[in-house]
Amino acid sequence: MTHTEPPHTLTPTDRTRPRRMKEQASFERSDLESVLDAGFVCHLGVIVDGAPRVLPTVYGRDGGRLYVHGSVASRSLAADPDTEICVTVTHVDGLVLARSVFEHGVNYRSAMVYGVPRVLADDAEKTEALRVLTHHAAPGQWEYARRPDRKELAATTVLELSLEEASVKISAGPPDDGRSPDAQLGRWAGTLPLTSRWGAPTADPLLAPGITAPAHVVARAGTRQG
Numbered sequence: 380m381t382h383t384e385p386p387h388t389l390t391p392t393d394r395t396r397p398r399r400m401k402e403q404a405s406f407e408r409s410d411l412e413s414v415l416d417a418g419f420v421c422h423l424g425v426i427v428d429g430a431p432r433v434l435p436t437v438y439g440r441d442g443g444r445l446y447v448h449g450s451v452a453s454r455s456l457a458a459d460p461d462t463e464i465c466v467t468v469t470h471v472d473g474l475v476l477a478r479s480v481f482e483h484g485v486n487y488r489s490a491m492v493y494g495v496p497r498v499l500a501d502d503a504e505k506t507e508a509l510r511v512l513t514h515h516a517a518p519g520q521w522e523y524a525r526r527p528d529r530k531e532l533a534a535t536t537v538l539e540l541s542l543e544e545a546s547v548k549i550s551a552g553p554p555d556d557g558r559s560p561d562a563q564l565g566r567w568a569g570t571l572p573l574t575s576r577w578g579a580p581t582a583d584p585l586l587a588p589g590i591t592a593p594a595h596v597v598a599r600a601g602t603r604q605g
């Protein structure tokens with residue numbers, strides 16, 4: 380299937396147009412892509428039997444498309460052909476500790492993507508989407524590990540969501556009450572940054588002797604995630 384290159388800016392829709400804290404919104408596609416590329420776990424919002432359900436799950440991005448996958452037995456992924464879903468990705472960069480509790484907040488980068496997903500049926504398309512997902516979460520593993528066979532593909536549902544309708548918000552910086560009357564309280568205020576990093580690889584206790592961790596896994600130790 381061929382896909383055209385998406386435009387550089389996101390077109391706001393009725394539901395993606397920010398109403399509150401508009402200054403934190405971005406309509407740059409590059410911001411959307413960097414939020415999506417910085418993570419690999421999303422929250423997938425679906426309606427199941429008329430009720431909302433929000434499922435944490437792994438995703439992958441390739442150009443203007445996002446992929447999520449799971450078991451064919453997963454009811455959350457058994458989307459009706461015309462049912463919309465919403466995928467949210469969040470990175471917490473720190474706490475904003477203000478003078479007043481009211482002004483406390485979170486520094487973050489987050490994205491929300493809306494749309495009707497396409498359920499991939501073709502084995503070649505599914506395999507490519509699983510390559511994208513694997514590469515997104517664990518670069519190098521698609522080339523290193525055994526790839527899915529036909530039976531495993533048949534047991535896997537893959538949804539493709541276009542990045543056409545999406546919103547991005549980025550919140551950064553110090554508390555807002557430095558010039559307010561609360562500044563006279565003499566209380567400390569500022570930010571408490573939060574970062575996560577990959578640890579050293581831990582070998583499977585059942586690993587046969589002599590098998591060492593591949594370079595692409597070792598290289599991630601100590602690097603930042605998110």
Ligand SMILES: Cc1cc2nc3c(=O)[nH]c(=O)nc-3n(C[C@H](O)[C@H](O)[C@H](O)COP(=O)(O)OP(=O)(O)OC[C@H]3O[C@@H](n4cnc5c(N)ncnc54)[C@H](O)[C@@H]3O)c2cc1C
Binds near residue numbers: 545
């Ligand atoms: C880690 C984290 C913690 C937060 N904690 C709080 C909290 O405790 N209280 C609080 O009020 N808000 C919090 N927010 C902000 C919250 O996500 C909303 O942006 C905010 O509450 C405004 O919501 P709204 O529905 O009134 O926005 P509106 O401006 O009405 O939203 C319009 C549209 O903007 C888009 N949008 C809104 N928020 C986001 C977002 N965060 N990321 C991407 N697109 C978005 C959506 O497409 C939405 O439909 C938090 C955000 C993050 C990431």
